[in-house]
Amino acid sequence: MPGLDDIRKAIKRLIGATGPYEQIVKEYIRDLQRALISADVNVRIVFQLTKRIREKALKEEPPPGISKKDWLIKITYDELVSLFGGDKTPNVKPSKKPYVIMLVGVQGSGKTTTAGKLAYYYASQGYRVGLVAADTYRPGAYDQLKQLAEKTKALFYGDPKSKDPIEIAKKGVKELIEKGADIVIVDTAGRHGYGEEEALLKEMKKIAEAINPDEVMLVIDASMGQKAYDLAKRFHEATPIGSIIVTKMDGTAKGGGALSAVVATGATIKFVGVGEDITELEVFNPKRFVARILGLGDIESLLERVERLASLDVEGLQKAAQELLEGRVSFRIIYRQLMTLRKLGPFKKILQMIPGFSIFVDSIDSVAKTGEEKIEKWLAAINSMTYEELDNPNIIDKSRMKRIAIGAGVDIQDVKELINYYKSLDRMIKQLKKRKDILEKLISKYGKILPRIQIPDFSSK
Numbered sequence: 001m002p003g004l005d006d007i008r009k010a011i012k013r014l015i016g017a018t019g020p021y022e023q024i025v026k027e028y029i030r031d032l033q034r035a036l037i038s039a040d041v042n043v044r045i046v047f048q049l050t051k052r053i054r055e056k057a058l059k060e061e062p063p064p065g066i067s068k069k070d071w072l073i074k075i076t077y078d079e080l081v082s083l084f085g086g087d088k089t090p091n092v093k094p095s096k097k098p099y100v101i102m103l104v105g106v107q108g109s110g111k112t113t114t115a116g117k118l119a120y121y122y123a124s125q126g127y128r129v130g131l132v133a134a135d136t137y138r139p140g141a142y143d144q145l146k147q148l149a150e151k152t153k154a155l156f157y158g159d160p161k162s163k164d165p166i167e168i169a170k171k172g173v174k175e176l177i178e179k180g181a182d183i184v185i186v187d188t189a190g191r192h193g194y195g196e197e198e199a200l201l202k203e204m205k206k207i208a209e210a211i212n213p214d215e216v217m218l219v220i221d222a223s224m225g226q227k228a229y230d231l232a233k234r235f236h237e238a239t240p241i242g243s244i245i246v247t248k249m250d251g252t253a254k255g256g257g258a259l260s261a262v263v264a265t266g267a268t269i270k271f272v273g274v275g276e277d278i279t280e281l282e283v284f285n286p287k288r289f290v291a292r293i294l295g296l297g298d299i300e301s302l303l304e305r306v307e308r309l310a311s312l313d314v315e316g317l318q319k320a321a322q323e324l325l326e327g328r329v330s331f332r333i334i335y336r337q338l339m340t341l342r343k344l345g346p347f348k349k350i351l352q353m354i355p356g357f358s359i360f361v362d363s364i365d366s367v368a369k370t371g372e373e374k375i376e377k378w379l380a381a382i383n384s385m386t387y388e389e390l391d392n393p394n395i396i397d398k399s400r401m402k403r404i405a406i407g408a409g410v411d412i413q414d415v416k417e418l419i420n421y422y423k424s425l426d427r428m429i430k431q432l433k434k435r436k437d438i439l440e441k442l443i444s445k446y447g448k449i450l451p452r453i454q455i456p457d458f459s460s461k
């Protein structure tokens, strides 16, 4: 998508940039603004959006393990997703059978092509689709839709001799439903040029009154850019049951402007057209759309990392690490470690990136080798310990081991291994305590860095 593609270039530049962070942010923001404006996104919206990005980039601390640049990309992603509609994924499933869709739009916006694409899309979902040619103005409209119906194996109704679109629409809907169509799509005429929205909406109303469609879809050509705002707004106000399809996203730099303008009206974009072929129609999903603009693979792995970090129990980990460093190894700490490990699985690499946690990770690492099954057994064993045993593992003798094993339903050998693990961990910490310099360094790092770490809540988004 031209226009928006420049965002990816801005990110590429960001990744390669060196120098003071503030300078990097400044240049990146400028690139981003240029890219969005060249995509015809409303200038005011562009400045609001980049202002938010700049503020977040400079004020917020990235989560542990995420670099500032990656964090900046993540912030950009979030802002772009909300620019293009946020978390909403449109519901394109017909709410009932049969379902009647009426397509409207100005001349040449892509209605007839889109009717064919929709027929193809819904047929591939298992629906029986019917197409009605209710455009009596455009010469060739009948043949154009008939061919599309043949191509997509859709039912078809049209009357090349009639000059009455309302009559055709009414008859067509009735006949195709009788023939067993689950979805009937009515293609209408688009004599109206840009700026003739009033006339378009008026005629739309007339046909709609006659056939009472379940949904009216307004087809908008993406090359309208942000001018799509007025049309979409009036349509949205006049037709609450309506939704919008933005076509020709492939052929214009202004697609970003068209999409963001339509989103700003509160109307729902259900599909976007991305080529002339009947297969080139996509359900519009803002997240996927933005991911693609930014370069899918990269952003996905970044998001995944951020989300993983967000789900970490940092407070619990901090406490456990602190306790470990202070040399008070107990089964309570080990229990927390095991729970973390169970949750994180192979993601301990992330933990390793958290300042001060590497030592903690080393000890987790040795547990990691013991495998999932063992972890479950050890957790069960710890669960059947008394409070006294939890805090003073040294009092656990043979007879206590036996009792714990029976209580947990595990072998006594498992309990022994757990005790051995405790002992090796305890030894390690004691050794570390002797290296006071390292310890002090770590603790000073804690004091400075850990309290500042704030993990945003991505889970609710």
Ligand SMILES: Nc1nc2c(ncn2[C@@H]2O[C@H](COP(=O)(O)OP(=O)(O)OP(=O)(O)O)[C@@H](O)[C@H]2O)c(=O)[nH]1
Pocket: 105, 106, 107, 108, 109, 110, 111, 112, 113, 114, 135, 138, 141, 188, 189, 190, 191, 247, 248, 249, 250, 251, 272, 273, 274, 275, 276, 280
């Ligand atoms: N590149 C590209 N071209 C498209 C897309 N959708 C439609 N077109 C082209 O746009 C032109 C007009 O499409 P139509 O479907 O005939 O438009 P219409 O709204 O039915 O036009 P009228 O019936 O005259 O109002 C055709 O050349 C289509 O191939 C799209 O998503 N991408």
Ligand SMILES: [Mg+2]
Pocket: 111, 112, 113, 135, 138, 141, 187, 188, 190
């Ligand atoms: Mg047409």
